[in-house]
Amino acid sequence: MPVGFLNRGNKATKAGFGEGLLEAGRANEKVVALGADITASVGVDLFATAFPRRFISLGIAEQNCAGVAAGLALSGKIPVFTTYAVFSALRTTDQVRISVCYNNLHVIIGGAHAGVSVGPDGATHQALEDIAVMRVMPNMTVLSPCDASQTRLAVKAAIGKCNGPVYLRFGREAMPDFTTGETGFEIGKAQLLKQGSDLTVIATGHMVWEALLAAEELEKQGIHARVLNIHTIKPLDVEMVVLAAMETGALVTAEEHQVAGGLGSAVAEAAARHCPVPIEFVGMNDSFGESGKPWELMEKFGMTASHITESCRLVLGRKR
Amino acid sequence: MAAELTTDSRRLALLAGSIRKSVVRSLSEAGSGHLGGSMSSADILACLYFSILRHEPLDPAWPERDRFILSIGHIAPVLYATLAEAGYFGKEELLTLRRVGSRLQGHPGRDHHLPGLELSAGSLGQGLSVAAGMAIAAKMDHSGYRIYCLNGDGELQEGSIWEAAMAASGHCLDNLTVIIDRNGLQIDGPTEKVMALEPLKNKWEAFGWNAIECDGHDFNSLLNAFNQAGMTTGRPSVIIAKTIMGKGIPSIEGDYHWHGRAPDKQQADEFIKEIVSL
Numbered sequence: 001m002p003v004g005f006l007n008r009g010n011k012a013t014k015a016g017f018g019e020g021l022l023e024a025g026r027a028n029e030k031v032v033a034l035g036a037d038i039t040a041s042v043g044v045d046l047f048a049t050a051f052p053r054r055f056i057s058l059g060i061a062e063q064n065c066a067g068v069a070a071g072l073a074l075s076g077k078i079p080v081f082t083t084y085a086v087f088s089a090l091r092t093t094d095q096v097r098i099s100v101c102y103n104n105l106h107v108i109i110g111g112a113h114a115g116v117s118v119g120p121d122g123a124t125h126q127a128l129e130d131i132a133v134m135r136v137m138p139n140m141t142v143l144s145p146c147d148a149s150q151t152r153l154a155v156k157a158a159i160g161k162c163n164g165p166v167y168l169r170f171g172r173e174a175m176p177d178f179t180t181g182e183t184g185f186e187i188g189k190a191q192l193l194k195q196g197s198d199l200t201v202i203a204t205g206h207m208v209w210e211a212l213l214a215a216e217e218l219e220k221q222g223i224h225a226r227v228l229n230i231h232t233i234k235p236l237d238v239e240m241v242v243l244a245a246m247e248t249g250a251l252v253t254a255e256e257h258q259v260a261g262g263l264g265s266a267v268a269e270a271a272a273r274h275c276p277v278p279i280e281f282v283g284m285n286d287s288f289g290e291s292g293k294p295w296e297l298m299e300k301f302g303m304t305a306s307h308i309t310e311s312c313r314l315v316l317g318r319k320r
Numbered sequence: 321m322a323a324e325l326t327t328d329s330r331r332l333a334l335l336a337g338s339i340r341k342s343v344v345r346s347l348s349e350a351g352s353g354h355l356g357g358s359m360s361s362a363d364i365l366a367c368l369y370f371s372i373l374r375h376e377p378l379d380p381a382w383p384e385r386d387r388f389i390l391s392i393g394h395i396a397p398v399l400y401a402t403l404a405e406a407g408y409f410g411k412e413e414l415l416t417l418r419r420v421g422s423r424l425q426g427h428p429g430r431d432h433h434l435p436g437l438e439l440s441a442g443s444l445g446q447g448l449s450v451a452a453g454m455a456i457a458a459k460m461d462h463s464g465y466r467i468y469c470l471n472g473d474g475e476l477q478e479g480s481i482w483e484a485a486m487a488a489s490g491h492c493l494d495n496l497t498v499i500i501d502r503n504g505l506q507i508d509g510p511t512e513k514v515m516a517l518e519p520l521k522n523k524w525e526a527f528g529w530n531a532i533e534c535d536g537h538d539f540n541s542l543l544n545a546f547n548q549a550g551m552t553t554g555r556p557s558v559i560i561a562k563t564i565m566g567k568g569i570p571s572i573e574g575d576y577h578w579h580g581r582a583p584d585k586q587q588a589d590e591f592i593k594e595i596v597s598l
Binding site for chain 1: 430446451479482
């Protein structure tokens with residue numbers, strides 16, 4: 001078990017999303033949920049069952065969903081539109097850009113089934129470009145919580161604490177649930193999960209647990225890796241990233257996403273501007289996914305603890 | 321407190337004429353913009369803001385107001401001219417259209433805080449979804465306000481329009497009225513040559529809408545259509561308003577080249593003379 005953290009049992013982040021949405025719905029009657037035909041699959045069934053009059057079924061029409069969400073937000077509701085991230089973030093890009101972001105509306109877009117860990121459905125359903133597209137939209141907040149417990153807090157914060165558009169990505173597969181009440185969740189604040197001085201692993205989503213495993217392995221070899229959980233990719237906690245660059249001199253980013261445009265790029269932008277250091281990027285290397293078991297795919301496409309460890313060794317070799 | 325409304329078609333014609341002149345002046349001052357569609361929609365806008373909509377120019381955020389969504393964002397000039405005519409802001413501000421920092425953006429932008437704008441829009445095919453969302457919220461809250469959405473006919477080529485149309489009738493949004501500026505033209509030429517829309521009325525009816533055809537330049541015909549829409553329950557209504565691009569300026573009527581052009585100063589003076597002489 002990684003230093004300081006215990007896997008309480010595998011649980012899908014989408015389950016955390018569903019629980020958090022239900023709690024938010026109980027707390028605020030303005031919260032409404034939009035369904036694009038796959039309600040249970042993306043964790044919205046709890047809300048739909050509890051609040052049938054606040055659940056709006058719109059069918060397989062995601063562009064319309066995004067626009068309807070904008071209309072609801074303009075009318076005093078807090079709409080949560082959730083479907084697979086490939087659809088909620090990519091198919092709807094024009095509507096999200098103009099109807100939601102240009103109007104700066106408090107709309108929460110849930111991006112389910114993010115990453116290759118989606119598994120057997122294959123490439124068409126594995127979102128690996130959504131962070132890149134969503135973070136480049138002005139006014140957008142981009143959240144990527146690391147486990148089910150954090151996802152529950154993230155969706156509540158997105159609904160209760162944000163003022164404008166929010167994109168929240170989460171996964172399908174049951175993964176380690178390890179954050180505690182002490183870990184907490186504050187939008188825009190990176191979480192220091194492990195202190196270290198030789199390098200920093202900056203991870204998001206499912207890759208955070210992998211980062212902790214990698215750091216534990218590195219400790220055995222006398223390498224002290226710092227681990228940061230970036231659950232808010234936008235606005236990025238530039239201060240913590242730059243501090244890590246200054247104090248440890250080398251960075252490795254890790255995400256279940258293309259290495260271009262996502263967390264890695266956001267971190268590189270901050271480091272290049274304030275404190276350029278060697279960076280290695282763990283993620284999807286400019287390719288589509290494919291069918292397979294979730295762990296097979298993480299292994300095949302280079303997104304596991306051992307890939308992070310290898311990148312750490314590489315980046316240490318580049319350190320001046 | 322709602323603005324004073326009228327059903328007098330002579331008064332409406334005078335208001336529409338004033339709106340048309342304002343559009344010509346603001347476009348020529350800006351040096352760019354969309355004259356053709358602004359002219360074809362002018363009578364519809366006059367009818368809406370001076371006869372149909374319950375609204376309050378001095379209180380643009382009045383919660384019980386009817387909502388008007390301009391889905392064809394590029395005819396913003398005629399919306400701005402109508403809002404100014406109705407008293408939302410001063411007419412002299414119309415001359416700042418498209419200038420950097422202006423509240424009058426080329427396509428409506430709420431981020432510049434012009435009173436009376438319900439939606440920032442400009443990419444065709446999005447406004448109807450937003451209008452449907454507003455109508456759903458109004459139903460949820462048992463609110464009595466209505467939602468009106470103006471679409472272009474070329475805009476109906478966008479698939480997202482039909483997603484919204486399906487959803488609106490699926491959710492029985494009888495508090496939603498769509499108006500189509502059916503001027504039959506788009507950038508590449510006649511709609512029926514570029515990507516045919518007919519039979520248009522049948523399409524809307526097939527999607528479960530109450531479809532009403534009317535003359536978009538005859539106020540009695542328009543008022544009658546709005547009346548019918550207002551009395552329809554259980555499903556949304558669409559008013560297919562037959563219009564002429566450039567209407568009000570006889571020398572450019574029916575000419576699709578004026579879709580996205582603005583008149584120069586000399587043309588503006590000539591066009592204003594044509595509008596006045598009607």
